[in-house]
Amino acid sequence: MDLFGDRIRALVEPSYSGDWGDYVSLAERLHEKADKEGFDLLLIDTGDRIEGNGLYDASDPKGIYTRDIVKEQHIDVICTGNHELYKKASSENEYLHTVPNFKGNYLASNLDILDPDTGERVPLAPRFKKFTTKNQGIRIIAFGFLFDFTGNANNTIVEAVEKTIQQKWFLEAIHDREVDLFLVAGHVLLDSPEFNAIFKTIRQVQWDTPIQFFGGHTHVRDYIKYDAKAYGLESGRYMETVGFMSITGLSTGGKAKTQRLAAPNFARRYIDNNLYSYYQHTSLNETTFPTPHGRNVSAMIASARKDLKLDHAFGCAPKSLWTNRAPFPHENSIFTWLQEQVLPDMITDPDRKDVPRLVFVNTGGIRFDIFNGPFTIDTTYTVSPFTSGFRYIKDVPYAVAKRLSRILNQEVPQLFDIPFDLAARMPVSEMTHQSAIHTSNQQQDYSLLINQQIQIPLTRQENENKHDLTPGYTTHDHLGTDGDDTIHSPITFYRVPNVFETRIAFPTTYSSRSEKQGDRDPETVDLVYIDFVESYILLALKFLGTGYEAGDTRVYMEGTSLTDVISG
Secondary structure, rough: OOOOOOOHHHHHHHHHHHHHHHHHHHHHHHHHHHHHHHHOOOOEEOOOOOOOOOHHEEEEEEOOOOHHHOOOOOEEEOOOOHHOOOOHHHHHHHHHHHHHHHHOOEEOOOEEEEOOOOEEEEEOOOOOEEOOOOOOOOEEEEEEEOOOOOOOOOOOEEOOHHHHEEEEEHHHHHHOOOOOOOEEEEEEOOOHHHHHHHHHHHHHHHOOOOEEEEOOOOOOOOEEEOOEEEEEEEEEEOOOOEEEEEOOOOOOOOOOOOOOOOOOOOEEEEEEEEHHHHHHHOOOOOOOOOHHHHHHHHHHHHHHHHHHHOOOEEEEEEEOOOOOOOOOOOOEHHHHHHHHHHHHHHHHOHHHHHOEEEEEEEHOOOOOOOOOOEEEEEHHHHHOOOOOOOEEEEEEHHHHHHOOHHHOOOOOOOOOOOOOOOOOOOOOOOOOOOOOOOOHHOOOOOOOOOOOOEEOOOOOOOOOOOHHHOOOOOEEEEOEOOEEEOOOOOOOEEEOOOOEEEEEEEOOOOOOOOOOOOOOOOOOOEEEEEEHHHHHHHHHHHHHHOOHHHOOOOOEEEEHHHHHHHHH
Protein backbone atom coordinates (compact mmCIF):
# COMPACT_ATOMS: atom_id res chain seq x y z
CA MET A 1 0.00 0.00 0.00
CA ASP A 2 1.01 3.58 -0.60
CA LEU A 3 0.19 4.77 2.91
CA PHE A 4 2.94 7.28 3.16
CA GLY A 5 2.96 9.41 0.04
CA ASP A 6 4.92 9.23 -3.20
CA ARG A 7 6.31 12.64 -4.11
CA ILE A 8 6.42 12.00 -7.83
CA ARG A 9 2.86 10.71 -7.83
CA ALA A 10 1.71 13.70 -5.79
CA LEU A 11 2.83 15.95 -8.64
CA VAL A 12 1.29 13.83 -11.39
CA GLU A 13 -1.90 12.82 -9.54
CA PRO A 14 -2.54 15.44 -6.86
CA SER A 15 -5.98 13.94 -6.20
CA TYR A 16 -4.22 11.24 -4.14
CA SER A 17 -1.43 13.27 -2.53
CA GLY A 18 -2.34 13.09 1.15
CA ASP A 19 0.02 11.29 3.51
CA TRP A 20 -0.56 9.45 6.78
CA GLY A 21 0.00 12.61 8.78
CA ASP A 22 -2.74 14.37 6.81
CA TYR A 23 -5.01 11.41 7.54
CA VAL A 24 -4.23 11.70 11.26
CA SER A 25 -5.18 15.38 11.13
CA LEU A 26 -8.40 14.54 9.27
CA ALA A 27 -9.42 11.96 11.86
CA GLU A 28 -8.72 14.30 14.75
CA ARG A 29 -10.65 17.18 13.17
CA LEU A 30 -13.61 14.92 12.38
CA HIS A 31 -13.56 13.55 15.93
CA GLU A 32 -13.73 17.13 17.22
CA LYS A 33 -16.71 17.78 14.97
CA ALA A 34 -18.45 14.54 15.97
CA ASP A 35 -17.98 15.24 19.68
CA LYS A 36 -19.37 18.76 19.29
CA GLU A 37 -22.44 17.58 17.36
CA GLY A 38 -23.05 14.42 19.41
CA PHE A 39 -22.22 11.84 16.76
CA ASP A 40 -19.72 8.98 16.78
CA LEU A 41 -16.83 8.43 14.40
CA LEU A 42 -15.08 5.08 14.01
CA LEU A 43 -11.96 4.38 11.93
CA ILE A 44 -11.76 0.98 10.21
CA ASP A 45 -8.72 -0.61 8.54
CA THR A 46 -9.17 -3.79 6.48
CA GLY A 47 -5.57 -4.85 5.94
CA ASP A 48 -2.74 -4.90 3.39
CA ARG A 49 -0.74 -2.22 5.18
CA ILE A 50 2.63 -3.56 4.02
CA GLU A 51 4.51 -3.69 0.71
CA GLY A 52 4.33 -1.26 -2.18
CA ASN A 53 6.29 1.71 -0.82
CA GLY A 54 9.90 2.39 -0.04
CA LEU A 55 9.29 3.24 3.60
CA TYR A 56 8.32 -0.37 4.23
CA ASP A 57 10.30 -2.28 1.61
CA ALA A 58 13.62 -0.39 1.68
CA SER A 59 14.20 -0.71 5.42
CA ASP A 60 16.13 -3.59 6.95
CA PRO A 61 14.36 -5.28 8.58
CA LYS A 62 11.27 -4.39 6.61
CA GLY A 63 8.69 -2.29 8.40
CA ILE A 64 10.80 -0.77 11.18
CA TYR A 65 9.71 2.74 10.17
CA THR A 66 6.18 2.05 9.02
CA ARG A 67 4.92 0.27 12.10
CA ASP A 68 5.79 3.29 14.24
CA ILE A 69 4.13 5.63 11.76
CA VAL A 70 0.94 3.60 11.34
CA LYS A 71 0.37 3.30 15.10
CA GLU A 72 0.08 7.09 15.36
CA GLN A 73 -3.44 6.85 13.96
CA HIS A 74 -6.19 5.77 16.32
CA ILE A 75 -8.00 2.90 14.57
CA ASP A 76 -11.10 1.40 16.19
CA VAL A 77 -11.24 -1.89 14.27
CA ILE A 78 -8.28 -3.29 12.34
CA CYS A 79 -7.67 -6.67 10.71
CA THR A 80 -5.17 -8.55 8.55
CA GLY A 81 -4.73 -8.63 4.79
CA ASN A 82 -3.10 -11.36 2.75
CA HIS A 83 0.08 -9.32 2.23
CA GLU A 84 0.88 -9.44 5.92
CA LEU A 85 0.95 -13.25 5.71
CA TYR A 86 3.06 -14.15 2.68
CA LYS A 87 6.27 -14.18 4.72
CA LYS A 88 6.94 -15.59 8.17
CA ALA A 89 8.72 -12.40 9.22
CA SER A 90 5.87 -10.08 8.26
CA SER A 91 3.22 -12.15 10.04
CA GLU A 92 5.38 -12.25 13.16
CA ASN A 93 5.74 -8.47 12.94
CA GLU A 94 1.96 -8.21 12.98
CA TYR A 95 1.77 -10.45 16.04
CA LEU A 96 4.64 -8.89 17.97
CA HIS A 97 4.20 -5.23 17.02
CA THR A 98 1.01 -4.22 15.19
CA VAL A 99 -1.39 -6.24 17.36
CA PRO A 100 0.02 -4.73 20.59
CA ASN A 101 0.08 -1.27 18.98
CA PHE A 102 -3.68 -1.58 18.46
CA LYS A 103 -4.41 -3.61 21.56
CA GLY A 104 -8.08 -4.43 21.87
CA ASN A 105 -8.87 -3.10 18.41
CA TYR A 106 -6.96 -5.58 16.23
CA LEU A 107 -9.25 -8.53 15.48
CA ALA A 108 -8.45 -11.91 13.91
CA SER A 109 -11.65 -13.91 13.71
CA ASN A 110 -10.25 -16.69 11.52
CA LEU A 111 -6.49 -16.36 11.78
CA ASP A 112 -4.01 -18.14 14.04
CA ILE A 113 -0.23 -17.97 14.30
CA LEU A 114 2.45 -20.21 15.76
CA ASP A 115 3.84 -18.18 18.64
CA PRO A 116 7.49 -17.45 17.71
CA ASP A 117 8.65 -18.14 21.27
CA THR A 118 6.63 -21.23 22.21
CA GLY A 119 5.55 -22.66 18.85
CA GLU A 120 2.01 -22.91 20.23
CA ARG A 121 -0.90 -22.21 17.88
CA VAL A 122 -2.68 -19.12 19.16
CA PRO A 123 -5.08 -16.52 17.73
CA LEU A 124 -3.16 -13.70 16.06
CA ALA A 125 -5.46 -11.30 17.92
CA PRO A 126 -8.83 -11.42 19.72
CA ARG A 127 -11.64 -13.03 17.69
CA PHE A 128 -14.14 -10.20 18.26
CA LYS A 129 -14.92 -7.34 20.56
CA LYS A 130 -17.97 -5.64 21.99
CA PHE A 131 -17.89 -1.94 22.74
CA THR A 132 -20.17 1.04 23.20
CA THR A 133 -19.63 4.33 21.38
CA LYS A 134 -18.88 7.25 23.65
CA ASN A 135 -21.34 9.86 22.37
CA GLN A 136 -24.51 7.99 21.45
CA GLY A 137 -24.02 4.75 23.33
CA ILE A 138 -24.36 2.48 20.29
CA ARG A 139 -23.55 -1.09 21.30
CA ILE A 140 -21.42 -2.77 18.66
CA ILE A 141 -20.09 -6.29 18.20
CA ALA A 142 -17.18 -6.28 15.75
CA PHE A 143 -15.32 -9.05 13.89
CA GLY A 144 -12.20 -9.06 11.73
CA PHE A 145 -12.01 -11.67 8.95
CA LEU A 146 -9.69 -12.67 6.12
CA PHE A 147 -10.94 -14.40 2.99
CA ASP A 148 -10.17 -18.11 2.59
CA PHE A 149 -6.52 -17.42 1.79
CA THR A 150 -4.15 -20.32 1.14
CA GLY A 151 -0.93 -18.57 0.12
CA ASN A 152 0.24 -17.75 3.62
CA ALA A 153 3.55 -18.81 5.15
CA ASN A 154 3.42 -22.01 7.20
CA ASN A 155 3.57 -20.21 10.55
CA THR A 156 0.01 -18.93 10.14
CA ILE A 157 -3.29 -20.77 9.80
CA VAL A 158 -6.27 -19.21 8.02
CA GLU A 159 -9.47 -20.98 9.07
CA ALA A 160 -12.14 -21.20 6.38
CA VAL A 161 -14.86 -18.64 7.10
CA GLU A 162 -17.63 -21.22 6.71
CA LYS A 163 -15.99 -23.30 9.43
CA THR A 164 -15.25 -20.35 11.70
CA ILE A 165 -18.83 -19.14 11.83
CA GLN A 166 -20.00 -22.50 13.17
CA GLN A 167 -17.70 -22.31 16.16
CA LYS A 168 -19.09 -21.82 19.65
CA TRP A 169 -17.51 -18.42 20.28
CA PHE A 170 -19.01 -16.92 17.09
CA LEU A 171 -22.48 -18.35 17.68
CA GLU A 172 -22.45 -17.07 21.25
CA ALA A 173 -21.38 -13.62 20.07
CA ILE A 174 -24.16 -13.27 17.51
CA HIS A 175 -26.78 -14.48 20.02
CA ASP A 176 -26.08 -11.43 22.20
CA ARG A 177 -29.35 -9.47 22.29
CA GLU A 178 -27.77 -6.37 23.81
CA VAL A 179 -26.40 -5.11 20.51
CA ASP A 180 -27.35 -2.26 18.19
CA LEU A 181 -24.99 -3.00 15.28
CA PHE A 182 -22.84 -5.85 14.00
CA LEU A 183 -19.68 -4.53 12.37
CA VAL A 184 -17.78 -6.99 10.15
CA ALA A 185 -14.41 -5.75 8.94
CA GLY A 186 -12.59 -8.03 6.57
CA HIS A 187 -9.99 -8.29 3.87
CA VAL A 188 -12.74 -9.89 1.84
CA LEU A 189 -14.61 -9.17 -1.40
CA LEU A 190 -18.02 -7.68 -0.59
CA ASP A 191 -20.00 -10.01 -2.85
CA SER A 192 -18.15 -13.15 -1.78
CA PRO A 193 -19.09 -16.56 -0.39
CA GLU A 194 -17.33 -15.58 2.84
CA PHE A 195 -19.28 -12.38 3.54
CA ASN A 196 -22.53 -13.88 2.29
CA ALA A 197 -22.10 -16.80 4.70
CA ILE A 198 -21.46 -14.44 7.61
CA PHE A 199 -24.51 -12.36 6.69
CA LYS A 200 -26.79 -15.40 6.44
CA THR A 201 -25.54 -16.85 9.72
CA ILE A 202 -26.14 -13.60 11.62
CA ARG A 203 -29.56 -13.21 10.02
CA GLN A 204 -30.59 -16.68 11.15
CA VAL A 205 -30.17 -15.46 14.71
CA GLN A 206 -30.74 -11.70 14.54
CA TRP A 207 -33.20 -11.10 11.74
CA ASP A 208 -33.41 -7.30 12.02
CA THR A 209 -30.24 -6.07 13.74
CA PRO A 210 -28.30 -3.75 11.38
CA ILE A 211 -25.03 -5.11 9.96
CA GLN A 212 -22.24 -3.07 8.38
CA PHE A 213 -19.55 -4.85 6.36
CA PHE A 214 -16.22 -3.26 5.44
CA GLY A 215 -14.40 -5.16 2.69
CA GLY A 216 -11.04 -5.19 0.95
CA HIS A 217 -8.64 -7.08 -1.31
CA THR A 218 -10.15 -6.25 -4.70
CA HIS A 219 -8.72 -2.72 -4.93
CA VAL A 220 -12.03 -1.12 -5.94
CA ARG A 221 -14.54 1.37 -4.67
CA ASP A 222 -17.70 -0.62 -4.12
CA TYR A 223 -20.93 -0.56 -2.14
CA ILE A 224 -23.43 -3.39 -1.81
CA LYS A 225 -26.79 -4.05 -0.18
CA TYR A 226 -27.43 -7.37 1.55
CA ASP A 227 -30.86 -6.39 2.84
CA ALA A 228 -32.61 -3.24 4.07
CA LYS A 229 -30.50 -3.22 7.25
CA ALA A 230 -27.18 -4.59 5.99
CA TYR A 231 -24.69 -2.91 3.66
CA GLY A 232 -21.05 -3.26 2.69
CA LEU A 233 -18.37 -0.73 1.69
CA GLU A 234 -14.95 -1.17 0.10
CA SER A 235 -12.70 1.86 -0.22
CA GLY A 236 -10.37 1.31 -3.16
CA ARG A 237 -6.63 0.79 -3.22
CA TYR A 238 -3.26 2.26 -2.20
CA MET A 239 -4.81 4.93 0.06
CA GLU A 240 -6.25 6.75 -2.92
CA THR A 241 -9.63 6.78 -1.18
CA VAL A 242 -10.96 7.45 2.28
CA GLY A 243 -14.27 5.62 2.35
CA PHE A 244 -16.92 7.29 4.48
CA MET A 245 -19.93 5.29 5.65
CA SER A 246 -22.82 7.03 7.40
CA ILE A 247 -25.46 5.13 9.38
CA THR A 248 -28.30 7.03 11.03
CA GLY A 249 -31.30 5.74 12.93
CA LEU A 250 -29.58 3.05 14.99
CA SER A 251 -30.84 2.26 18.44
CA THR A 252 -28.65 3.53 21.26
CA GLY A 253 -29.09 0.97 23.99
CA GLY A 254 -25.89 1.87 25.81
CA LYS A 255 -27.11 5.28 27.03
CA ALA A 256 -30.51 6.93 27.00
CA LYS A 257 -32.30 4.26 25.03
CA THR A 258 -33.78 5.20 21.68
CA GLN A 259 -35.53 2.86 19.31
CA ARG A 260 -33.94 2.29 15.94
CA LEU A 261 -35.79 3.42 12.86
CA ALA A 262 -37.75 0.79 10.99
CA ALA A 263 -34.95 0.94 8.44
CA PRO A 264 -31.81 2.89 9.39
CA ASN A 265 -30.35 5.10 6.69
CA PHE A 266 -27.08 3.92 5.14
CA ALA A 267 -25.05 6.20 2.85
CA ARG A 268 -21.52 6.13 1.44
CA ARG A 269 -19.03 8.61 0.07
CA TYR A 270 -15.66 7.97 -1.61
CA ILE A 271 -13.33 10.81 -0.63
CA ASP A 272 -10.17 11.42 -2.69
CA ASN A 273 -7.12 11.37 -0.44
CA ASN A 274 -5.89 14.95 -0.72
CA LEU A 275 -5.81 18.07 1.41
CA TYR A 276 -8.44 19.93 -0.60
CA SER A 277 -10.94 17.15 0.11
CA TYR A 278 -9.96 17.24 3.76
CA TYR A 279 -10.38 21.02 3.95
CA GLN A 280 -13.85 20.71 2.46
CA HIS A 281 -15.05 18.09 4.93
CA THR A 282 -13.67 19.88 7.98
CA SER A 283 -14.54 23.43 6.85
CA LEU A 284 -10.91 24.36 7.53
CA ASN A 285 -7.94 25.52 5.44
CA GLU A 286 -4.20 24.99 5.09
CA THR A 287 -3.58 27.04 8.23
CA THR A 288 -6.30 25.69 10.49
CA PHE A 289 -6.57 22.06 9.30
CA PRO A 290 -3.28 20.39 10.37
CA THR A 291 -3.13 19.23 13.96
CA PRO A 292 0.17 19.21 15.87
CA HIS A 293 -0.02 15.42 15.94
CA GLY A 294 -0.62 15.23 12.18
CA ARG A 295 2.31 17.56 11.49
CA ASN A 296 4.56 15.41 13.67
CA VAL A 297 3.57 12.27 11.76
CA SER A 298 4.29 13.95 8.42
CA ALA A 299 7.67 14.97 9.86
CA MET A 300 8.30 11.34 10.86
CA ILE A 301 7.62 10.31 7.27
CA ALA A 302 9.96 12.96 5.86
CA SER A 303 12.72 11.93 8.28
CA ALA A 304 12.35 8.24 7.43
CA ARG A 305 12.39 8.98 3.69
CA LYS A 306 15.62 10.90 4.17
CA ASP A 307 17.19 8.08 6.20
CA LEU A 308 16.33 5.57 3.45
CA LYS A 309 17.35 7.93 0.62
CA LEU A 310 14.05 7.22 -1.10
CA ASP A 311 14.34 10.26 -3.34
CA HIS A 312 17.66 9.14 -4.80
CA ALA A 313 17.14 9.01 -8.57
CA PHE A 314 18.50 6.19 -10.73
CA GLY A 315 17.51 8.14 -13.82
CA CYS A 316 14.55 9.75 -15.51
CA ALA A 317 11.56 8.09 -17.13
CA PRO A 318 11.05 9.86 -20.48
CA LYS A 319 7.33 9.07 -20.47
CA SER A 320 4.68 7.49 -18.26
CA LEU A 321 4.18 3.74 -18.49
CA TRP A 322 0.86 2.26 -17.42
CA THR A 323 -0.34 -1.01 -15.94
CA ASN A 324 -4.01 -0.70 -16.95
CA ARG A 325 -4.33 2.68 -18.65
CA ALA A 326 -2.77 1.36 -21.85
CA PRO A 327 -3.65 -1.83 -23.71
CA PHE A 328 -1.18 -4.68 -23.96
CA PRO A 329 0.83 -4.79 -26.10
CA HIS A 330 1.35 -1.05 -26.55
CA GLU A 331 4.27 1.35 -26.48
CA ASN A 332 2.84 2.98 -23.33
CA SER A 333 2.28 -0.31 -21.50
CA ILE A 334 4.67 -1.02 -18.65
CA PHE A 335 4.45 -4.70 -19.57
CA THR A 336 5.51 -4.07 -23.16
CA TRP A 337 8.42 -2.01 -21.86
CA LEU A 338 9.49 -4.88 -19.62
CA GLN A 339 8.95 -7.44 -22.35
CA GLU A 340 10.93 -5.64 -25.04
CA GLN A 341 13.45 -3.38 -23.30
CA VAL A 342 14.17 -4.69 -19.80
CA LEU A 343 13.92 -8.47 -19.54
CA PRO A 344 15.94 -9.30 -22.71
CA ASP A 345 18.92 -7.43 -21.27
CA MET A 346 18.57 -8.49 -17.65
CA ILE A 347 17.36 -12.10 -17.50
CA THR A 348 20.64 -13.90 -18.08
CA ASP A 349 22.31 -16.61 -16.06
CA PRO A 350 26.05 -16.59 -16.92
CA ASP A 351 26.16 -20.38 -16.99
CA ARG A 352 23.35 -20.60 -19.57
CA LYS A 353 23.53 -17.27 -21.35
CA ASP A 354 23.52 -18.79 -24.82
CA VAL A 355 20.56 -21.11 -24.19
CA PRO A 356 17.27 -19.87 -25.68
CA ARG A 357 14.89 -19.03 -22.86
CA LEU A 358 11.23 -18.29 -22.53
CA VAL A 359 10.57 -15.99 -19.54
CA PHE A 360 7.16 -15.67 -17.83
CA VAL A 361 6.25 -12.80 -15.49
CA ASN A 362 2.84 -12.33 -13.91
CA THR A 363 1.38 -8.87 -14.42
CA GLY A 364 0.25 -8.83 -10.78
CA GLY A 365 3.91 -8.57 -9.81
CA ILE A 366 3.85 -5.02 -11.15
CA ARG A 367 1.82 -3.03 -8.68
CA PHE A 368 1.78 0.45 -10.14
CA ASP A 369 2.60 2.78 -13.00
CA ILE A 370 5.85 4.59 -13.78
CA PHE A 371 5.33 8.33 -14.13
CA ASN A 372 7.27 10.62 -16.42
CA GLY A 373 10.09 12.12 -14.35
CA PRO A 374 12.68 10.92 -11.81
CA PHE A 375 12.90 7.17 -11.33
CA THR A 376 13.82 6.88 -7.65
CA ILE A 377 14.46 4.20 -5.06
CA ASP A 378 10.88 4.77 -3.88
CA THR A 379 9.59 4.32 -7.43
CA THR A 380 11.25 0.94 -7.62
CA TYR A 381 9.39 -0.38 -4.59
CA THR A 382 6.11 1.24 -5.58
CA VAL A 383 6.25 -0.46 -8.99
CA SER A 384 7.57 -3.84 -7.83
CA PRO A 385 7.79 -4.36 -4.08
CA PHE A 386 7.93 -8.15 -3.95
CA THR A 387 10.94 -10.28 -3.13
CA SER A 388 10.05 -13.06 -5.59
CA GLY A 389 13.06 -14.41 -7.44
CA PHE A 390 13.38 -16.40 -10.65
CA ARG A 391 13.39 -20.16 -11.14
CA TYR A 392 13.67 -22.29 -14.24
CA ILE A 393 13.31 -25.72 -15.76
CA LYS A 394 16.05 -26.50 -18.22
CA ASP A 395 15.68 -27.99 -21.68
CA VAL A 396 11.89 -27.92 -21.92
CA PRO A 397 10.67 -28.82 -25.44
CA TYR A 398 9.76 -25.57 -27.13
CA ALA A 399 6.68 -27.18 -28.64
CA VAL A 400 5.41 -27.50 -25.07
CA ALA A 401 6.71 -24.23 -23.60
CA LYS A 402 5.17 -22.05 -26.29
CA ARG A 403 1.68 -23.27 -25.32
CA LEU A 404 1.95 -22.17 -21.69
CA SER A 405 0.95 -18.57 -22.24
CA ARG A 406 -2.47 -19.47 -23.60
CA ILE A 407 -3.15 -21.78 -20.68
CA LEU A 408 -1.98 -19.39 -17.96
CA ASN A 409 -4.00 -16.60 -19.55
CA GLN A 410 -6.99 -18.92 -19.73
CA GLU A 411 -7.47 -18.61 -23.45
CA VAL A 412 -8.47 -22.23 -23.40
CA PRO A 413 -11.29 -23.65 -21.26
CA GLN A 414 -10.42 -23.10 -17.61
CA LEU A 415 -8.26 -25.87 -16.21
CA PHE A 416 -7.73 -24.65 -12.66
CA ASP A 417 -8.37 -21.62 -10.49
CA ILE A 418 -6.02 -18.71 -11.07
CA PRO A 419 -5.17 -16.71 -7.92
CA PHE A 420 -6.64 -13.24 -7.71
CA ASP A 421 -3.19 -11.69 -7.23
CA LEU A 422 -1.72 -13.20 -10.40
CA ALA A 423 -2.83 -10.41 -12.74
CA ALA A 424 -2.64 -6.64 -12.47
CA ARG A 425 -5.99 -5.36 -11.26
CA MET A 426 -8.00 -2.35 -12.32
CA PRO A 427 -9.32 0.18 -9.77
CA VAL A 428 -12.87 -0.06 -11.06
CA SER A 429 -15.95 -1.52 -9.48
CA GLU A 430 -18.15 -4.51 -10.26
CA MET A 431 -15.12 -6.78 -10.47
CA THR A 432 -15.30 -10.31 -9.19
CA HIS A 433 -12.66 -12.98 -8.82
CA GLN A 434 -13.86 -14.32 -12.15
CA SER A 435 -13.99 -11.08 -14.12
CA ALA A 436 -10.57 -10.05 -12.85
CA ILE A 437 -8.96 -12.77 -14.95
CA HIS A 438 -9.32 -13.95 -18.51
CA THR A 439 -11.91 -16.65 -18.81
CA SER A 440 -12.66 -18.47 -22.01
CA ASN A 441 -15.21 -15.93 -23.18
CA GLN A 442 -12.64 -13.13 -22.87
CA GLN A 443 -9.92 -14.85 -24.76
CA GLN A 444 -9.28 -12.87 -27.91
CA ASP A 445 -8.39 -9.29 -27.06
CA TYR A 446 -6.28 -8.18 -24.12
CA SER A 447 -6.85 -4.56 -25.13
CA LEU A 448 -10.56 -5.01 -24.48
CA LEU A 449 -11.91 -1.86 -22.90
CA ILE A 450 -13.62 -2.46 -19.58
CA ASN A 451 -17.37 -2.51 -19.98
CA GLN A 452 -18.56 1.07 -20.28
CA GLN A 453 -21.12 0.47 -17.53
CA ILE A 454 -18.26 0.26 -15.08
CA GLN A 455 -16.84 3.69 -15.89
CA ILE A 456 -19.71 6.17 -15.96
CA PRO A 457 -19.23 9.90 -15.33
CA LEU A 458 -21.12 11.28 -12.38
CA THR A 459 -22.65 13.98 -14.57
CA ARG A 460 -24.78 13.02 -17.55
CA GLN A 461 -24.73 16.55 -19.01
CA GLU A 462 -22.49 16.28 -22.03
CA ASN A 463 -20.64 19.57 -21.90
CA GLU A 464 -21.09 20.78 -18.34
CA ASN A 465 -17.64 21.90 -17.14
CA LYS A 466 -16.05 18.90 -18.81
CA HIS A 467 -12.89 20.83 -19.62
CA ASP A 468 -12.46 21.77 -15.95
CA LEU A 469 -12.51 18.18 -14.67
CA THR A 470 -9.34 16.32 -13.70
CA PRO A 471 -9.04 12.63 -14.60
CA GLY A 472 -9.95 10.29 -11.77
CA TYR A 473 -12.51 7.92 -10.36
CA THR A 474 -15.96 7.93 -11.95
CA THR A 475 -17.32 5.10 -9.88
CA HIS A 476 -20.26 2.90 -10.75
CA ASP A 477 -20.58 0.56 -7.79
CA HIS A 478 -23.28 -2.03 -7.14
CA LEU A 479 -25.73 0.66 -6.03
CA GLY A 480 -25.13 3.43 -8.53
CA THR A 481 -23.01 6.42 -9.45
CA ASP A 482 -23.60 8.83 -6.58
CA GLY A 483 -20.76 7.77 -4.28
CA ASP A 484 -17.80 9.81 -5.53
CA ASP A 485 -17.12 12.94 -3.48
CA THR A 486 -15.31 14.67 -6.36
CA ILE A 487 -16.48 14.70 -9.96
CA HIS A 488 -13.75 13.66 -12.41
CA SER A 489 -13.42 12.99 -16.08
CA PRO A 490 -13.26 9.21 -16.60
CA ILE A 491 -10.06 7.24 -17.14
CA THR A 492 -10.04 4.32 -19.56
CA PHE A 493 -8.74 1.06 -18.14
CA TYR A 494 -7.79 -2.05 -20.10
CA ARG A 495 -7.61 -5.68 -19.16
CA VAL A 496 -4.16 -7.20 -19.29
CA PRO A 497 -3.15 -10.87 -19.34
CA ASN A 498 -2.32 -12.84 -16.21
CA VAL A 499 1.21 -13.35 -17.53
CA PHE A 500 3.32 -12.15 -20.42
CA GLU A 501 6.30 -13.89 -21.98
CA THR A 502 9.64 -12.78 -23.36
CA ARG A 503 11.82 -14.72 -25.77
CA ILE A 504 15.56 -14.31 -25.20
CA ALA A 505 18.52 -15.71 -27.18
CA PHE A 506 16.16 -17.12 -29.80
CA PRO A 507 17.16 -17.32 -33.47
CA THR A 508 17.77 -13.80 -34.67
CA THR A 509 14.64 -13.73 -36.81
CA TYR A 510 12.51 -13.81 -33.64
CA SER A 511 11.42 -10.76 -31.69
CA SER A 512 10.98 -10.79 -27.91
CA ARG A 513 7.25 -11.44 -28.20
CA SER A 514 6.66 -12.98 -31.64
CA GLU A 515 5.67 -16.58 -32.14
CA LYS A 516 6.42 -17.29 -35.78
CA GLN A 517 9.04 -15.13 -37.41
CA GLY A 518 11.75 -17.69 -37.94
CA ASP A 519 12.15 -20.62 -40.27
CA ARG A 520 12.91 -22.93 -37.39
CA ASP A 521 12.12 -23.18 -33.72
CA PRO A 522 14.64 -24.05 -31.02
CA GLU A 523 14.20 -27.65 -30.00
CA THR A 524 14.35 -26.85 -26.29
CA VAL A 525 14.38 -23.76 -24.09
CA ASP A 526 15.07 -22.83 -20.52
CA LEU A 527 11.65 -22.11 -19.04
CA VAL A 528 12.23 -19.16 -16.67
CA TYR A 529 9.55 -17.68 -14.44
CA ILE A 530 8.86 -15.65 -11.31
CA ASP A 531 8.73 -18.11 -8.44
CA PHE A 532 5.26 -16.84 -7.40
CA VAL A 533 3.74 -18.65 -10.41
CA GLU A 534 5.62 -21.93 -10.07
CA SER A 535 2.65 -24.05 -8.97
CA TYR A 536 0.64 -22.81 -11.96
CA ILE A 537 3.49 -23.39 -14.38
CA LEU A 538 3.72 -26.98 -13.14
CA LEU A 539 -0.03 -27.51 -13.39
CA ALA A 540 -0.05 -26.22 -16.95
CA LEU A 541 2.89 -28.43 -17.88
CA LYS A 542 1.09 -31.42 -16.39
CA PHE A 543 -1.95 -30.64 -18.51
CA LEU A 544 0.33 -30.59 -21.56
CA GLY A 545 1.38 -34.15 -20.84
CA THR A 546 4.77 -33.62 -19.22
CA GLY A 547 5.98 -35.05 -15.96
CA TYR A 548 7.77 -32.00 -14.58
CA GLU A 549 7.63 -31.59 -10.81
CA ALA A 550 8.97 -29.13 -8.26
CA GLY A 551 12.15 -31.21 -7.97
CA ASP A 552 12.95 -30.39 -11.60
CA THR A 553 13.11 -26.65 -10.94
CA ARG A 554 16.21 -24.66 -10.06
CA VAL A 555 17.04 -21.12 -8.97
CA TYR A 556 17.81 -18.79 -11.88
CA MET A 557 20.02 -15.75 -11.28
CA GLU A 558 20.36 -16.46 -7.57
CA GLY A 559 19.66 -13.49 -5.32
CA THR A 560 17.98 -11.43 -8.04
CA SER A 561 14.36 -10.30 -7.71
CA LEU A 562 12.10 -8.57 -10.20
CA THR A 563 12.63 -5.38 -8.20
CA ASP A 564 16.39 -5.73 -8.80
CA VAL A 565 15.79 -6.27 -12.50
CA ILE A 566 13.69 -3.12 -12.84
CA SER A 567 16.13 -0.93 -10.93
CA GLY A 568 18.97 -2.24 -13.09
